[in-house]
Amino acid sequence: MSEPLVHIQDFRMAFGNTTVIDDLSFDVHAGETFGFLGSNGSGKTTTLRALLGIYQPTAGTLHIDGKVFEPADGAKLGYLPEERGLYKKEPVLETMVYFGRLKGLDKHAARAWSLEYLERVGLAEKAQVRLDKLSGGQQQKVQLGVTIMNAPQLLILDEPTKGFDPVNRRLLMDIIEDQQRAGATVVMVTHHLEEVERLCDRVILLKDGTSHAYGTVGQVQEQFGSTVYRVTHTGAIPASPRYTVVSTEAAGHDRISRLAPAPGADGTTVLAELVGGGVAVSGFGSQRTSLEEVFLRVYGTDTLAARTSGTETAGVGA
Template identity: 40%
Template sequence: MGDGRLEIDRISKSFGDVVALRELAFDVRAGELFGFVGSNGAGKTTAMRIALGVLAADSGEVRWDGAPVTLETRRRIGYMPEERGLYPKMKVGEQLVYLARLHGLTPAAAERAVADWTERLGVAERVGDEVQKLSLGNQQRVQLAAALVHDPGILVLDEPFSGLDPVAVDVMSTVLRDKAKAGVPVVFSSHQLDLVERLCDRVGIVRSGQLVACDTVDALRSTGAMELVVDAPSAPPGWADNLSGVAVKEHVGSRTVLELGDGVDDQAVLRAALATGAVTEFSRRRPSLTELFRNVVADGVAA
C-alpha cells in the first residue's frame, strides 16, 4: 500500500545542449499544498510536464503511492497547463463533460460533476457560452474546473493564479485548500510569492533546473537574517550607521529597517534609538518569502 505521495526522484532533462533539469528531487505528500517557485526558464513547467507524463525524463523517476506513474495513474491527475488547453469554439459545458468522460466518468456522473464545479467556481451561468467569449478570469475558472471535474487523486497546476482578480484568487485558494484537506497532494507553480507564502505547507525553490531550497515557509524564512523595524521620529538621518554588526536595509521617513548580524544585541539598538527621542515602533521580523527568493536566486546560494 502506498503513502499517497507524489515523488519526483532525481529527474534530469536536456533539450539539445540546454539542460532544463538536473537531478531534480522533491516530494508532495498526501494532503499537502506544495508551492514550486523559480524564475522564468528555471525548469518548473518541464518538471510538471514530466510529472504528468507529457514529457519523458532523460533519467530519474516519478512515483505516486510508491509505484512508477503509469498511463492509468495519469488519468487520476488533475492538470492545469500554463498555456491553457481549452478548445476556444467549444461550449463550456460540452467541453467539461467531454474531458470528464475522457477520464472515465459515466455520462450522468460527468454531467453532475460539471454542474457541481461550474457552480462552485462561479461559472454555472456560462456553460452554454463558447470558451473564447469568456473573460480571461472566467476562462481560468473553467480551466480549473477541467482539472477537477474527474475527482483527481493528484493536482498539478502551472501558474493557476496568473491573471485572476482577487475574488477569483480567493475562490481558487479555497478549492485548493479543500482538495488538500481531502488528502490530495497539490503542487502548483506561481510567481505570486505572497500567495505561496500564505497558502503552502512547503515550498521548493528551483534555479537553473536544480532545487536550491525546499522546506516549510517558516523554516525557509528563519534561514534569512533577523531584521528590526524601528520608528524613531526624532532620530537624525544616519543614526544607525555606526552601530556594530547592524546594516541599514531601508530608511523611509522616520522608519528604518535594520539587518542584525549574528549575536547582535537588539537592546543596544533600542538604546541608540531612544537616545534620539521617542521610539514609536520597535519590532523583529523575518524576511518575506519574496525577499528570500530574491536572495537565493540572485546570489546563487542555496538557502
C-alpha cells in the first residue's frame, strides 16, 4: 500500500498540565473517506488544528502528504471549520470569487463556478446579498462552496451538515459524494452516524483524547459485536451476564430494547434468559450492530442524547 496521505503517529497534546490527546495514531489513505468521530470535547478539533499547524503538538508526528503542513500547501487542501469564517459584510458572489482567486482560479472561472454552485444549492437569487443577511445554513452552503471550488486533493470537513434539515443534508451529502468520485480524500467530522455509514470507508472513534475504535465501518461494528437483538417487551429487562442492554425506547404501550449478547450467547440463549426472568416479550429479532450502538457502548446513553445538543469549543479538549 502507498504512503498514507494523512499520517498521525504518537500524537500528544497538552495545554499546561492538562493532556487532551494522548498517544493517538491513525492514517488516512488517498482516495478514501474517513470518519472522525467522538463526542463533544473528545479531541477531534484539537487534532485537526494540530494537523494544520494551528496548534503546535506537544509530541508526535502529524503529516499531510509526507510532511508537516505549511500554508504554501493550501492549494491542495480544502478545510471547512465548524465555525464560519467568511467576510460577512461582503456580497456572496464577490466573496466566493475573491476566495477562488486566492485558490488559483482566474476571475472568470471563479465567477462561473460560483454561479453554477449557487444555482445547485438554491442560492442563485442570493448572489448579490451580503453574507450576514443569510441564515446560518445558507452561510454554511457558501462556505462549503469556497472549500471545494478548486477541487482540492484533501478535504477536511468539520460538521459540514450541522444545523441542516434532511433535504439540505442530503444535498450536501450528494456534493461530498461528487468530490469522492472526482478522487478527493475526505476527512469528515460529524455527529450524524448515518452519514458515516453512507459515506465513510474507515473511521476512528475518540473518547477523552484516545482511540476506542479504528478500522473499516465493518471492522468497528465487528469489534463491538456484529449482532444485536431487538426486543419488543413490557416491563423492565433485568441485568444478566448473557447480554448488555444497549438502548431502550418507548413504543406506545411497549418498549423496544437492543441487547448485545455476551460472548458465546446466541439468540436462543438471550430469549430464554428474558422469558425466564419474567419479561413479557412480544417481538424478538436480530440486526447488525449500527455505529450508533457502537457509540452508545463507548459513551453511554446520556452522551448519545447530548452529543448533538452542543458544539465543540474552540479551546482545550474540543
